[in-house]
Amino acid sequence: MEQQQLFQKSLKKLGLKSVIPENMQLINSEEFKEFIKILYLPSGYTVTIDFTIHKTIAPSLIFVSPNQFMKIEEVGIAPGYLIFYNRDFYCIQIHDAEVACDGLLFNNIHNMPLVSLPDEEAEFTNYLFAQISGEIELNDSSLEEMIRTYLKQLLIKSTRIWKRQHLEKAVSEQPGDLEFFRNFTLLVDVHFRKKHSVADYADLLSIAPKTITHKFKRLNLPQPNDVIKNRVILEAKRLLVHTGKTAKEIAYELGYDDPAYFSRLFQLKTGESPSGFRLKYHGEAEN
CATH class of the missing domain: 2.60.120 (Jelly Rolls)
Structure with a gap:
């Protein structure tokens, strides 16, 4: 070749x-x-x-x-x-x-x-x-x-x-459960910048929020709220590392009108502030 x-x-x-x-x-x-x-x-x-x-x-x-x-x-x-x-x-x-x-x-x-x-x-x-x-x-x-x-x-x-x-064997063998897994994943990836709650995705799927939570538990997946927030944090990390946008600008881009709340969420999920994460990442990259 x-x-x-x-x-x-x-x-x-x-x-x-x-x-x-x-x-x-x-x-x-x-x-x-x-x-x-x-x-x-x-x-x-x-x-x-x-x-x-x-x-x-x-x-x-x-x-x-x-x-x-x-x-x-x-x-x-x-x-x-x-x-x-x-x-x-x-x-x-x-x-x-x-x-x-x-x-x-x-x-x-x-x-x-x-x-x-x-x-x-x-x-x-x-x-x-x-x-x-x-x-x-x-x-x-x-x-x-x-x-x-x-x-x-x-x-x-x-x-x-x-x-x-x-995937758990039971999930991969059940077409309905597998399609739920895929649909939820795709919806989060499309809407995570504006929709941050389980109720938002329940509306999109036309089911009750509790139903999503129960399905996640049965499929041995993390809590749906954590899945949504983790997708937001992943995007925040990308923007912090690969762009020059400020933490405040990133918060607004990801649908958070309160930058202070977003910074607390980032700290809770990563153990670091947005600015601390950026400095640490670029410092490790240089080494």
Whole structure:
């Protein structure tokens, strides 16, 4: 496989890039920030997604949304691969009925984007990447649909493995519970800047707030109020670290009219003030 291959037609774009030491500066730059990304990494890699560190102990797939921060901290001995594409090429929201991965592989409430691959699944994943690479090289008139077909297979297979690895068995086997998990996740990700209470999401789901709380308890999930607040805090961390906005500006952006209340919430959730978190993060990054 070449170090980078690219398919581009009109506004549609998909690329495949080798994850090797000489490419790390580019991969960790802003170059791919706007794309949906899938990392396929052998063992021995360390990757930070937002503020969570993931270490690969087996061949693994990591799914990264355009709004997430990604940095490969350590490179393993064997090369990995990065596939990146835009929503014009394949939008998981529009095609949700085909792959049902939104809220699981991408944008999930627990920030669990990693799938570890058993040997037989790693072989199939190698096959899919080889086929995508071959199609790009072939440059045939039908390659766009072929690449999209292989990408869909990758997403469907990964979603099945993700459910086995990250969800309680009872949840993954009950379609109704799984859809509730996904729907709540997606609603929080869309509305967390303005809707901060369980009652807000109960209205969106047309159920009673107590029903949400009971479902979360039955599914062995954190309290729904904590899920909502944790999503707000994650966004606040991103804005503190990756922008120059003040804590007051961030509070207003996240729907809090009282910046002092927001600062207390941030301190309660992280153990640090917004300004303290920013200073600490940038200090560690420099070291």
